[in-house]
Amino acid sequence: MPVSRDDVLDVIAEESLVERSALTPDATLESLGIQSLDIISIVFALEDKFGIVLEQSEFEGVTTVDQLLDVIVNKANAAGSDASGAGAAAKT
């Protein structure tokens, strides 16, 4: 299942407790108060929701909302069936 930027923005807003409307592409994570622990909570929620597995090292150098979305959406859609396969296997 392809993951859209909107899907990811919903998760970011929910996990980091930032208003959805404040998540503009150029906004920096620092200005939004999104810290490394928030990114981990976002990643965990994405794992549960979409079966995407992300490593913390993949977020090195990410400073804006747009960059964060790029990393997550690219990984999710590149992994494609792999991601959903991992999710299904974990349920057994």
Place this chain on the structure above:
Amino acid sequence: MTARVAVTGLGCVSALGQTVTSNWSRLKAGESGIRTLALVHPDIERMAMNGPAAKMDGLDTSAVDAYAGRKVTAQLDPVAAYAVVATHEALADSGLIDDKAALADASIIYGGASGGNTTIEESYVRILVKGHSGVHPLTIPKRMSSAAVSHLSMIFGVKGLAFAIASACSSSAHAIAEAAHMVRAGRTKVAIAGGADATLTFGAWHGWLALQAMAPDTCRPFSIDRKGMVLGEGAATVVLEDLDHAKARGATVYGEVIGVGASSDAGHLTAPSAEGAGRAVRGAYADAGIAHDTPALVSAHGTGTPLNDKTETEVMRGVLGGDLARHRVIATKAAHGHLLGAGGAIEFLLGLVALKEGVAPPILNYLGPDPECDLPITLGASEPFEAEALVSNSFAFGGLNSVLIATRG
């Protein structure tokens, strides 16, 4: 000269609701928060929770959110969330919540039987069930037994001595007792005391099932055919304060802690001992310096297990003898369930409100008298009962006993 210990703030969260007003009004009306749970674990189909429980649903953190920020409450394990909501209410009630200097000098002694169960279980599910390779970095700080205390200190700016007490179902009674001793000794002017527990989780549920302590029907304290306890969850906080300090600032005084008694059975891990519990009751009376015939409202441990209620009756009859007829025994677990580490505090708190109002709330779900539980109780509906003292019993697994005695403010 020792300081007198006033109770100047109350707050609680249970299946009866959040706020003292909702808990007390429902208790007084003879209502119960116990209902039948039928839940299946979202990630483990064969793991279920079926049976009666007093579950707290829909905790409203908005007051704390407004005080400390939404981000603070969102990261809490339920046990800490209950603690901060109850404590916010108690501090607001005491009039100290905006007194930053008094709070900075205050102390916290807070009980809990088992820490962050939800966090512990989520971490296992991530690895063992979902197949992920790691757990959240906050797993340890959220699950530790003192997590609630640390959050209370951070949120309310309390910078004095702060620590957790663990003594199973006596935890929060011990916490209130030790906090009272601190105020008496002049070590603190204000002490935040109480306890929280949130063990209505799938893993903890199965632990209690295996112990065969839970009732299949409901909680029936001191009744014939009682079959066990019913788990609850929540928190209760009292603000204890040097009486002179409270008077000087014109605070409302709900009552005064005049006696505490504690003992250990040195006996059995789960079976109660009348001898051990009796020493705690005697100790509390001796410390309070009141006669056994002083009319008292006794807020019983009253779990509804066959053995506890029989033993507690033996204890109260043994210590008070013929004077027991002048007292009234209430048992509120049938209304809010067994709050474990928060049980002693919520039963003390509701007992204090009952004492102040001169009302004995009814013992619920009573099927008939048990000759081994012959106590002066109220059934059916609340009754007026004018007492001079509250005696609040907590007799925990592992034989750790704490008894609190208070008078009206």
